[in-house]
Amino acid sequence: MIEILIVEDSLIEAELLRRALSRAGYHLAIARDGQAGLEAVRAQKPALVVSDIRMPYLSGYELCKKIKYDPDLWNIPVILLTMLSEPEDIMEAINSGADSYLIKPFNEAMLLERIRSLLATPIRMRRSDERRREQVEYNGRTHTITGGSQQILHLLLSAYENTLVQNRELVSIQNRLNLLNESLEEEVRSRTAQLAASEVKFRSMFEGSSDGILLIEAETGIIVDANPVMSELLGMSREAFCGKQVWEVELLSPIASDGESFGKLKENLRRENLPLVSASGNKLSVELACNVYLAGATPYIQCSLRDITEYRKTRIALQLFRTLIDHSNDAIVVYDPETYEILDMNGKGCRDLGYSPEEIRGFRISDIDPGFRSENRIVEDLRHQGSALFESVHRRRDGSLFPVEVSVRNIELDRNYGLAVVRDITERKKSELALLRANRALKALSACNTVLVHAENEAGLLDEMCQVIVKQGGYHFAWIGQVMHDEKMSLQPLAHAGHEEGYLGIIPGISWGDSLLGLGPSGRAVRSGIPQVSRDIATDPSYSPWREEALKRGYVSSISLPLMKRDGSIFGILAVFSSESDAFDEEETGLLVELAADLSFGITTMHMRIERDKAVEGERVQAFRLRQSLEETIAAIALTLEKRDPYTAGHQQRVAKLSAAIAEEMQLPEDMVQGIHFGALIHDIGKVYVPAEILNRPGKLSEIEFGLIKSHPEVGYEIVRDIHFPWPVAQMVRSHHERLNGSGYPRGLGAEEIGLETRILSVADVVEAMAAHRPYRAARGLDEARREILRGRGTEYDEKAVDACISVLDKGFSFNS
Numbered sequence: 001m002i003e004i005l006i007v008e009d010s011l012i013e014a015e016l017l018r019r020a021l022s023r024a025g026y027h028l029a030i031a032r033d034g035q036a037g038l039e040a041v042r043a044q045k046p047a048l049v050v051s052d053i054r055m056p057y058l059s060g061y062e063l064c065k066k067i068k069y070d071p072d073l074w075n076i077p078v079i080l081l082t083m084l085s086e087p088e089d090i091m092e093a094i095n096s097g098a099d100s101y102l103i104k105p106f107n108e109a110m111l112l113e114r115i116r117s118l119l120a121t122p123i124r125m126r127r128s129d130e131r132r133r134e135q136v137e138y139n140g141r142t143h144t145i146t147g148g149s150q151q152i153l154h155l156l157l158s159a160y161e162n163t164l165v166q167n168r169e170l171v172s173i174q175n176r177l178n179l180l181n182e183s184l185e186e187e188v189r190s191r192t193a194q195l196a197a198s199e200v201k202f203r204s205m206f207e208g209s210s211d212g213i214l215l216i217e218a219e220t221g222i223i224v225d226a227n228p229v230m231s232e233l234l235g236m237s238r239e240a241f242c243g244k245q246v247w248e249v250e251l252l253s254p255i256a257s258d259g260e261s262f263g264k265l266k267e268n269l270r271r272e273n274l275p276l277v278s279a280s281g282n283k284l285s286v287e288l289a290c291n292v293y294l295a296g297a298t299p300y301i302q303c304s305l306r307d308i309t310e311y312r313k314t315r316i317a318l319q320l321f322r323t324l325i326d327h328s329n330d331a332i333v334v335y336d337p338e339t340y341e342i343l344d345m346n347g348k349g350c351r352d353l354g355y356s357p358e359e360i361r362g363f364r365i366s367d368i369d370p371g372f373r374s375e376n377r378i379v380e381d382l383r384h385q386g387s388a389l390f391e392s393v394h395r396r397r398d399g400s401l402f403p404v405e406v407s408v409r410n411i412e413l414d415r416n417y418g419l420a421v422v423r424d425i426t427e428r429k430k431s432e433l434a435l436l437r438a439n440r441a442l443k444a445l446s447a448c449n450t451v452l453v454h455a456e457n458e459a460g461l462l463d464e465m466c467q468v469i470v471k472q473g474g475y476h477f478a479w480i481g482q483v484m485h486d487e488k489m490s491l492q493p494l495a496h497a498g499h500e501e502g503y504l505g506i507i508p509g510i511s512w513g514d515s516l517l518g519l520g521p522s523g524r525a526v527r528s529g530i531p532q533v534s535r536d537i538a539t540d541p542s543y544s545p546w547r548e549e550a551l552k553r554g555y556v557s558s559i560s561l562p563l564m565k566r567d568g569s570i571f572g573i574l575a576v577f578s579s580e581s582d583a584f585d586e587e588e589t590g591l592l593v594e595l596a597a598d599l600s601f602g603i604t605t606m607h608m609r610i611e612r613d614k615a616v617e618g619e620r621v622q623a624f625r626l627r628q629s630l631e632e633t634i635a636a637i638a639l640t641l642e643k644r645d646p647y648t649a650g651h652q653q654r655v656a657k658l659s660a661a662i663a664e665e666m667q668l669p670e671d672m673v674q675g676i677h678f679g680a681l682i683h684d685i686g687k688v689y690v691p692a693e694i695l696n697r698p699g700k701l702s703e704i705e706f707g708l709i710k711s712h713p714e715v716g717y718e719i720v721r722d723i724h725f726p727w728p729v730a731q732m733v734r735s736h737h738e739r740l741n742g743s744g745y746p747r748g749l750g751a752e753e754i755g756l757e758t759r760i761l762s763v764a765d766v767v768e769a770m771a772a773h774r775p776y777r778a779a780r781g782l783d784e785a786r787r788e789i790l791r792g793r794g795t796e797y798d799e800k801a802v803d804a805c806i807s808v809l810d811k812g813f814s815f816n817s
Helices: 011-023 034-044 060-068 087-096 108-120 149-208 228-234 259-267 309-326 347-353 377-385 426-454 458-471 521-528 547-552 586-618 623-642 651-665 670-681 685-689 703-710 712-720 729-735 756-771 782-791 799-810
Strands: 003-007 027-031 048-051 078-082 100-103 132-138 141-147 212-217 223-226 270-277 283-295 298-307 331-335 342-345 387-395 401-412 416-424 477-483 491-498 532-534 557-564 570-578
Touching: 003 011, 003 034, 011 027, 011 108, 027 034, 034 048, 034 060, 048 060, 048 108, 060 078, 060 087, 078 087, 078 108, 100 108, 212 228, 228 298, 259 283, 259 298, 283 309, 331 347, 342 347, 347 387, 347 416, 377 387, 377 401, 401 426, 426 458, 426 586, 458 477, 458 491, 458 586, 491 521, 491 570, 521 532, 521 557, 521 570, 557 586, 570 586, 651 670, 651 756, 651 799, 670 729, 670 756, 685 712, 703 712, 712 729, 729 756, 756 782, 756 799, 782 799
Parallel strands: 003 027, 003 048, 048 078, 078 100
Antiparallel strands: 132 141, 212 223, 212 298, 270 283, 283 298, 331 342, 331 416, 387 401, 401 416, 477 491, 477 570, 532 557, 557 570
């Protein structure tokens, strides 16, 4: 393949040559300057060299001379390719020994033909052998040309061909210019007509625009024109400000107040909320947009002002409204009342359901309310009455359900819309359920206390207790069992009521031993002495021996409560079953624990009464034991009578427990602690005088009824004053409602008249009363009781007794433990 060397310092020219010669099938090498070209010629000896003239290090003329006068390279053809076209340049090319001379930009066909011709006619004589000198006159100067005949002929032919090509190109260019000129004249005529039409159209748009428009000379700042809306915005005639510089018009100072600020208008300024005051004083908010354009050679600025005062007010109002809606505590839904498609939902609704606003749009009401039907009664009410209020259940993204209260109404705007306000009532439902269960337990507790008072024997007591728990308390099933100390450590059922349906006879025996049959709630309750709750029998692994039979009878959850003697030993079990899951919450459990404690006390008291009767019959002569039996009997009677008031059941026992704890905290003598404990056990014995219907009444009492209740300290005093106790029990009973500042009753005693035992009892009585339920109010809790005794410390209540009580409570005192 023929190799051609290109010597060119211009990357672009070199690339043009490379492409042209590559297309012609030549093999190419490229050098970037004359020196590199000479080295390449010597190393490669190409068939032909194409070289630029003006190059660093070594010009094309110099390169050509070195090739032509080299004994090894003289016969290599050299074509000089340059933009130099003067006769002097051609003569210099002849002197350098060049074989051909082409002018840039080169004609590709001419270049290829010149290369073909030179390659087809080998150089047979050295330049040094055929050189001859000729004198040439040109442009007033004498030039010497040194070269061979063949070389000079090739160069002159090259120059002639260049001239012919250039002439042809000039003629072609002239023809194209003539055509272009004719086209331009036609275009000018067309554009002139279009400009005339555009002027009419622009003027129409300018005058009819709903935005105010100012046309300002960009160089001088002079207002050259303004449309009618601009005059209306400013409250000025067009003549009043046209012809003036922008900053000379005071009303336009927000746009440009001086020459410097006017300069910013040339930067295509945009202002979204620009304050503007009209000549009449109206305050406006405008949107400013400035554009610079040329009219001929003159630059102009077009300022467009749009009155957005009402739009901005509306947008702010909508933003405020949306903010209020999104921060609402209720979900708010807008939907299509025809298709029930959700159109929008506030943030609270999206958060409740777990969707983004974009995701929820397009849902249907039935997608979030599984029970919704377009033909149901609520929809019919909405169609006829325009609004409806109902409860339903909604489904979250994760599939979980929650109860809601929905208020819906139809709204007519651009079309009909449905608006729903949805409130999550989960907590309300929980509270209702908790209250229902608490009331159920309270009813059972109240009724059981009545049973305790009237029971004549243990069997009847147990049977009636089970009946009351089921019928009054609304529980599904209840049974009472006795702890047997036999080989199997079994629990023997003594009484039951409700949906027993043979359950106690069919199931495997229940044990309190550490075995499979003792792992159930009842066995654990006996062993631990702590109530045991199973909130879901279906999944409770400890229920496996009895689960199948329990579920057949509708038992869903259960609680087993140990029955204890005074010494803490377990003698029985009370098991209560519910048909609801997750029953027996903390409050319900607490009330049932109290019921079990009362039952335990009633059974224990009944046993004690039997034992006492035996002791009285058998040992009448023993005075000490008689006195002890008398004291215990009075305490038992007092505690039993206390059950007439179900809401204060256990009150005296709890007050006695707290009173003894306070006395111990004050480090009083043991005998005194015992006296305080005993006095507290019967301090409300006088309530036997008050009718049960008054004690149990949940509403507000009349003054006469309240007076009867306030008489119980004196009645109690009359009951016990003739009993010779070794402690001031009668005074404790009589004065436990007295206060240090004389504000108490029944006698309004002062501090010096109230004994220490009574002072301690008063503090304990207040704390327990506030912490427990009452017919007329719910329990206020220990925290409220703390605040009350601290409030009255030193004025109503003894300081040391209050401090000791606070200390006892801080150490974790509990009425139920």
